[in-house]
Amino acid sequence: MVSNSQTTSALKSAAPIFGRRHLQCFMICIGFSAAFAMRVNLSVAVVAMMDNKGANPDFPEYHWSEKTKSRILSSFFFGYVFTQVPGGILARRIGGKILLLLAFSISSVLALLTPWAVSFGGWKLLCFIRFLQGFGQGTTMPAIHTLVAKWSPVEERSSLSGYCYSGAQLGTVVILASSGVLDSSSLGWPSLFYIPGAVGLLWAVAWIIWGANSPDECRSVSAAERALITESLNKKAKQEEGRPTLPVPWRAIFTSLPFLVLLLSHCANSWVFWTILTQIPSYMKSVLGKDIKSNALLSALPYLTMFILGLAFCPMANYLEKSNRISATTSRKLFNSLGLWVPVVTLIWLGYMTREQSDLAIILLTFTVGMNSAAHLGFQVNHIDLTPNFAGTLVGMTNSASHVASSIAPLVVGYVVTDTKNPEQWRIIFFIAAFIIHLLFVFFGTAKVQPWNDEQTGKVYELKPLNRVVVEKSSGNTELSK
Known part of the structure; x- marks a missing residue:
C-alpha cells in the first residue's frame, strides 16, 4: 500500500x-x-x-x-x-x-x-x-x-x-x-x-x-503526465469514456451562493478595469496635462507591467498550493484580494494627483493595472474550482454579466464628469471604481466543487488523490498502474 x-x-x-x-x-x-x-x-x-x-x-x-x-x-x-x-x-x-x-x-x-x-x-x-x-x-x-x-x-x-x-x-x-x-x-x-x-x-x-x-x-x-492529471482530478480516464453529457443545472447554479459571489467579483473587476482602460487617458490629458495616447510605449506600460506581474504571480501560486502551504480556497482569496483591493488605495490616491505630480500619477496608474493580474488567479480560475464539468458555461455567464458592467461604467463617467478638467468630478469616478470592489469573495468564496457539478454526487467534496497508484521505473520507461 x-x-x-x-x-x-x-x-x-x-x-x-x-x-x-x-x-x-x-x-x-x-x-x-x-x-x-x-x-x-x-x-x-x-x-x-x-x-x-x-x-x-x-x-x-x-x-x-x-x-x-x-x-x-x-x-x-x-x-x-x-x-x-x-x-x-x-x-x-x-x-x-x-x-x-x-x-x-x-x-x-x-x-x-x-x-x-x-x-x-x-x-x-x-x-x-x-x-x-x-x-x-x-x-x-x-x-x-x-x-x-x-x-x-x-x-x-x-x-x-x-x-x-x-x-x-x-x-x-x-x-x-x-x-x-x-x-x-x-x-x-x-x-x-x-x-x-x-x-x-x-x-x-x-x-x-x-x-x-x-x-x-x-x-x-506521457503515461506519467496523464496519470498525474487524472490522479489529481480524482478521475480515471476510463470513467470519462462514453459518459453521458450532464444537463446544465441552471436553477442550482443561479441559487448557488459561491457562484453569485463569483459573478459579482467578475463584474467588479471589469468595472474597474474598463473604467481605467477607457477613461484614464482622458483624465491624464485633461487634468494632468499628460497625453499618454501620443506615446505608444507609455500607453503600453501599464499592460506590460500587468503581463510581467502575472508571470510572477503564477509560479508563486503554484508553489504555495503544490507545497500545501495554503489551501486552494485560501489561494483564491489571497490573490483575488491582492488584485482587487490593492488598486483601491492607488485609485483613491490617483484622484488627488495634481498637474505637478503627473509622473507619480503614471506610476500609480501602472501599479493599479499591474496588480489586477493577481485577480486572475482568484475569481478567474474559480469557475473551474466550482464546477469542472460546467466551467465553460459558468465563465460564459459571468463574462456576459461583467461586460454589461463594463458597458455601464463609461456611461456613469459621462453622467458624472461634465467638465473633463474638473479634478473633483474625476475624484468621484475613482471613489466609485474603488468601492465597487467588495468583501463578499473573502467571506463566501470557495474552491470546493459544488454538488451541482455532478448530479450523481449530491454533496460538496474536495478533490483528493486516489489511494493506490504504483509508479515503476525500469529501462528508462515509466509505467503507471492502479
Missing part, C-alpha cells in the same frame, strides 16, 4: 518538467494574445484612419464623427456578449479545441478583410465586420476554461490558468507598443489588421497539429 503523499511525489518525479499540459497553455497564450490584438487594434488604428498626418499619408483617411467612431469601437462588444453562454455549452459538446480553432480562425480572416471592408462599405460594413469578430471571440473564454479544466492538475490550476490568460496583456502590449511604428511604415494602418490576422491563421495551423481537448485525446502525452 502506497500513501497519498508518496503517490503524488512519485507522479511528480515521473512526469516531465515541461509536459503537454504546458505546451497546451503556451499555445493558448499565444492564440489569446493574437485574438486580443485583433480586439484592441481598432482602438489605435482609428486614430490614423481619421487623421493620417502623423502616420503614412499614402493611405486613405476617413472623416467620421465622434458618434460614428463610438459606434465602430463598440460594435465588437455587441457581438461579444451574445455568444458567451452558448460558447460554454458548445465547449462541453464539441470540445474546447474545435471551438477555439473556429473562434480564432474566423476572427483572423475577418481581420485580414477589415481594410477592404472599410474601403468598400465604409463605417457600416466595418461595424458589421467587428460585430462578427466579437460574435466569434465570445466563445474564447468558455473554450479556454473548458480546456484548462481538462488539462490542469488541481494544484497547478491557478498557475496554468494564469499563463493562458496572460496572452491578453501580451497582445495588448505588442499592439500598443508597435502601433506608432506600423502606422508610419510602408504598410500603414492596414498592417494593424494584417499582422494579427496572419499570426492568428499561423496559430490555427499549429493548433490543429498540437492542440487537444484533454490528455485522453492526446497521443503524445
Whole structure:
C-alpha cells in the first residue's frame, strides 16, 4: 500500500518538467494574445484612419464623427456578449479545441478583410465586420476554461490558468507598443489588421497539429503526465469514456451562493478595469496635462507591467498550493484580494494627483493595472474550482454579466464628469471604481466543487488523490498502474 503523499511525489518525479499540459497553455497564450490584438487594434488604428498626418499619408483617411467612431469601437462588444453562454455549452459538446480553432480562425480572416471592408462599405460594413469578430471571440473564454479544466492538475490550476490568460496583456502590449511604428511604415494602418490576422491563421495551423481537448485525446502525452492529471482530478480516464453529457443545472447554479459571489467579483473587476482602460487617458490629458495616447510605449506600460506581474504571480501560486502551504480556497482569496483591493488605495490616491505630480500619477496608474493580474488567479480560475464539468458555461455567464458592467461604467463617467478638467468630478469616478470592489469573495468564496457539478454526487467534496497508484521505473520507461 502506497500513501497519498508518496503517490503524488512519485507522479511528480515521473512526469516531465515541461509536459503537454504546458505546451497546451503556451499555445493558448499565444492564440489569446493574437485574438486580443485583433480586439484592441481598432482602438489605435482609428486614430490614423481619421487623421493620417502623423502616420503614412499614402493611405486613405476617413472623416467620421465622434458618434460614428463610438459606434465602430463598440460594435465588437455587441457581438461579444451574445455568444458567451452558448460558447460554454458548445465547449462541453464539441470540445474546447474545435471551438477555439473556429473562434480564432474566423476572427483572423475577418481581420485580414477589415481594410477592404472599410474601403468598400465604409463605417457600416466595418461595424458589421467587428460585430462578427466579437460574435466569434465570445466563445474564447468558455473554450479556454473548458480546456484548462481538462488539462490542469488541481494544484497547478491557478498557475496554468494564469499563463493562458496572460496572452491578453501580451497582445495588448505588442499592439500598443508597435502601433506608432506600423502606422508610419510602408504598410500603414492596414498592417494593424494584417499582422494579427496572419499570426492568428499561423496559430490555427499549429493548433490543429498540437492542440487537444484533454490528455485522453492526446497521443503524445506521457503515461506519467496523464496519470498525474487524472490522479489529481480524482478521475480515471476510463470513467470519462462514453459518459453521458450532464444537463446544465441552471436553477442550482443561479441559487448557488459561491457562484453569485463569483459573478459579482467578475463584474467588479471589469468595472474597474474598463473604467481605467477607457477613461484614464482622458483624465491624464485633461487634468494632468499628460497625453499618454501620443506615446505608444507609455500607453503600453501599464499592460506590460500587468503581463510581467502575472508571470510572477503564477509560479508563486503554484508553489504555495503544490507545497500545501495554503489551501486552494485560501489561494483564491489571497490573490483575488491582492488584485482587487490593492488598486483601491492607488485609485483613491490617483484622484488627488495634481498637474505637478503627473509622473507619480503614471506610476500609480501602472501599479493599479499591474496588480489586477493577481485577480486572475482568484475569481478567474474559480469557475473551474466550482464546477469542472460546467466551467465553460459558468465563465460564459459571468463574462456576459461583467461586460454589461463594463458597458455601464463609461456611461456613469459621462453622467458624472461634465467638465473633463474638473479634478473633483474625476475624484468621484475613482471613489466609485474603488468601492465597487467588495468583501463578499473573502467571506463566501470557495474552491470546493459544488454538488451541482455532478448530479450523481449530491454533496460538496474536495478533490483528493486516489489511494493506490504504483509508479515503476525500469529501462528508462515509466509505467503507471492502479
